[in-house]
Amino acid sequence: MKPKENSVPVYKLTDLMIDDPQPELYDIKSDDFNIKVNTPLVELEIFKKYFRTDCFIIFLVLEGELRIDINLEEYSAKKNSIIIVSPNDLKRSVSTKDALVSSIAFNANFMTKATDTIKNISEVFSYLTYQSLPLWTLEPKDANILKKLLEQISYRTVDIKEHPFGKELLYTHFNILLYELGGFAKKYSIFKSTNLSRKETLVMNFVALLQQKVKFQRNVRAYASELNITPKYLTETVKEIAGKSAGEIIDDFVIQEAKIILSDSNLSISEVAEELHFSDQSFFGKFFKRHTGISPKEYRKLD
Incomplete structure (x- = not known):
């Protein structure tokens, strides 16, 4: 049962x-x-x-x-x-x-x-x-x-x-x-014989969209609109299937992308912020530090 x-x-x-x-x-x-x-x-x-x-x-x-x-x-x-x-x-x-x-x-x-x-x-x-x-x-x-x-x-x-x-x-x-x-x-690895549920398919489509658009789109509402669902339903479904909310997963993808750019390019912090479509370097720096505990500059030095 x-x-x-x-x-x-x-x-x-x-x-x-x-x-x-x-x-x-x-x-x-x-x-x-x-x-x-x-x-x-x-x-x-x-x-x-x-x-x-x-x-x-x-x-x-x-x-x-x-x-x-x-x-x-x-x-x-x-x-x-x-x-x-x-x-x-x-x-x-x-x-x-x-x-x-x-x-x-x-x-x-x-x-x-x-x-x-x-x-x-x-x-x-x-x-x-x-x-x-x-x-x-x-x-x-x-x-x-x-x-x-x-x-x-x-x-x-x-x-x-x-x-x-x-x-x-x-x-x-x-x-x-x-x-x-x-x-x-x-x-x-053996794939399950059963088909994916509608919710599982939705999460896979959400992640696929994220991989394409994470550099310039961080808004849950925008992704929900592309998937023809409400932001609330997207957030609740992603949380149920993946254990994190849609917003948290978006933030994770953005931080991962930021770390890759900081590690593998000679772009200035300001240019990295622009590459990720943040309004300015200060906003990017605060976002990065809130999620990692260190500034982009400190991360680059550690790397």
Whole structure:
């Protein structure tokens, strides 16, 4: 039976780490990122009821079996299998029969910071969409690649304060993980046989429009008009499917575009503002700092 919508809790990443919380890493918040390697899964009653999260979770099963219900479908992941769970997925734990796993969890905030240098992020990250089944059964050699990568990422969390480029190394290994998963997706990912719902199609069309027009259009009403719907319906639908409002996703795209231009061009800050159709450099600077915590000039120096 499908649970009532208003009865489903949304857990933050730290809520999932009840028995073994991870401390904050340098300036990376524990709410944004967590990794565990070679860890037995403990069955907890609160996860046996349907819930959602504000983060992505990837499990690699090393031994035993993990059974999990995702969007009202039950999946059984055994040795060398991975389960990929997105924030808006409805999920609950069914059983963990002597399951030993390595897992990584991260939210949109961590992903945005870590994937600054990935230009084809939508292609690399396509396997996290609702179009693909969340369970992949890997060949042993590919499972071993992921196992070692997750161990490397875990090591980089320990080393992050000691190494002068600790955070950069963590982000680099995280990006390598995404590229490996992107490659494996073409080999193992199975597309769902069901057609996309109207709401899912709407969100895909919205994102496609954003990719074309993000440099010169930041208004939710304008995108809603092109999609022949009301701004309220666009915002509510995007929030339901993607876990963020339409305005938040627009802002994310604008910041990503700004970072790319700041990193890969010799344009002045004023010219970058003009390129992105901001009214002036001051408005662009305030927008950028509100979303990143630093000014465009400071970002360019860091980069």
